[in-house]
Amino acid sequence: MQNIINLINNLQLYIVIGLVVLVIILLIMNVIIFKSLNRLEKRYRKLMRGSNGKNLEELIVKYLDNIDNVKKESDDIKKLYSNLNSKVKNCIQKLSIIRYRAFEDVGSDLSFSIALLDENNDGVIITGIYGxxxxxxxxxxxxSGMSRYELSQEEKQVLEECINKRI
Structure with a gap:
């Protein structure tokens, strides 16, 4: 027993230094754990915001219901978009106009031709001849970009300009 006490007395300085190092390491670990716990608590509070004491299951069910509602609204919007897109294809999307002098004895470019076409190049050419x-x-x-009636040079020009326009 005396040998053990003598050994401890001889190594007392080393034992104290070792214990001080161990305490410092434990303090550093304690600080790291508190920081981690603080981050975890912030994440928990963010997760539980607006719950007013409700349990987590009710909160998750509420969020899943919200997701289902948003998905249904998104599907409705997709259907509406598809419907509108099909209707827009038949609307006038391309327009071209040309003014010209139909007769030499008339003073200004008062005659005109207007082409109004949809996405499929269906539509009408309106021509006004001023004399x-x-x-x-x-x-x-x-x-489909063609007329079953004879077109004048100006009407052909306005039709070609209109067909070549980008939507």
Whole structure:
């Protein structure tokens, strides 16, 4: 027993230094654990925000119901978009106009041709011919970019410009 006491007395300085190092390591570990716990608590509070004491299962069910509602609304919006997209294809999307002088004795570019086409190049060409004594306006239907009626040079030009426009 005396040998053990003598050994401890001889190594007392080393034992104290070892214990001090161990206490410092434990203090550092304690600080790290408290920081981790603080981060975990912040994440928990963020997860539980707005729960007002409800249990976690009720909160998760509420969020899943919200997700289902959003998914249903998204599907409804997709259907509405598809419906609108199909309707827009038949609307006038391309327009071209040209003004010109139909007769040499008339002073200005008062005659015109307008092409109004949808995505499929279906539509109409409206032409107004202005003369000194009378003016005439007429329309020619266009199917797939072609007319079953004879087109004037100006009408051909306005139709070609309209067909080549990007949507």
């Amino acid at each position: 000194r004594d009378e003016s005439t306006t007429y329309a020619k239907p266009i199917d």
